[in-house]
Amino acid sequence: MKNTIKETRLKYNLTQDELAEQLNVSRQTIISLEKGRYNPSITLAFKLSRIFKCTIEDIFLYEEG
Amino acid sequence: MKNTIKETRLKYNLTQDELAEQLNVSRQTIISLEKGRYNPSITLAFKLSRIFKCTIEDIFLYEEG
DNA sequence: CACCAATGTAAAATAAGCTTTACGTAAAGT
DNA sequence: ACTTTACGTAAAGCTTATTTTACATTGGTG
Numbered sequence: 001m002k003n004t005i006k007e008t009r010l011k012y013n014l015t016q017d018e019l020a021e022q023l024n025v026s027r028q029t030i031i032s033l034e035k036g037r038y039n040p041s042i043t044l045a046f047k048l049s050r051i052f053k054c055t056i057e058d059i060f061l062y063e064e065g
Numbered sequence: 066m067k068n069t070i071k072e073t074r075l076k077y078n079l080t081q082d083e084l085a086e087q088l089n090v091s092r093q094t095i096i097s098l099e100k101g102r103y104n105p106s107i108t109l110a111f112k113l114s115r116i117f118k119c120t121i122e123d124i125f126l127y128e129e130g
Numbered sequence: 131c132a133c134c135a136a137t138g139t140a141a142a143a144t145a146a147g148c149t150t151t152a153c154g155t156a157a158a159g160t
Numbered sequence: 161a162c163t164t165t166a167c168g169t170a171a172a173g174c175t176t177a178t179t180t181t182a183c184a185t186t187g188g189t190g
Binding site: 015016017027031035041 | 135137138139146147
């Protein structure tokens, strides 16, 4: 699943460390998410949507298959 | 996190088995989700939103804390 | 060049989502 | 009574998300 985490994070001028801290996850988690290595829990997705002031659907692009 | 899976499933006249099949998960997963025993992956949340023709935010109510 | 901040990689460990199997219960139909 | 359908529980096991630690790389700045 594609996501816009990196772009949006940069729009907010946040480092990976800062975003990780706001989400209460490790920096590794941010890196792995930005790199698309895995998909987050819905809880993490919601936290991201709060910080980025948008919907989950704005951040994550789901394509079935 | 609260969700409206059970209510929405019933609105669509689906059994737990049928919903599980459409989502490609086990019936146990549906039961556990409806009972709020755990939160789904974002992938499963997206699949649900497709089947229920609504947004993830319509199905799941996230309250921070 | 040396230094520091930000990003990246890799591997091992833990937590959480999800499956599988097996059994229990209650309602509805025959 | 017996069967079927739908829902529920419990436990063991597998898979994937997330953490932790440690080290490498790149770019800017003194």
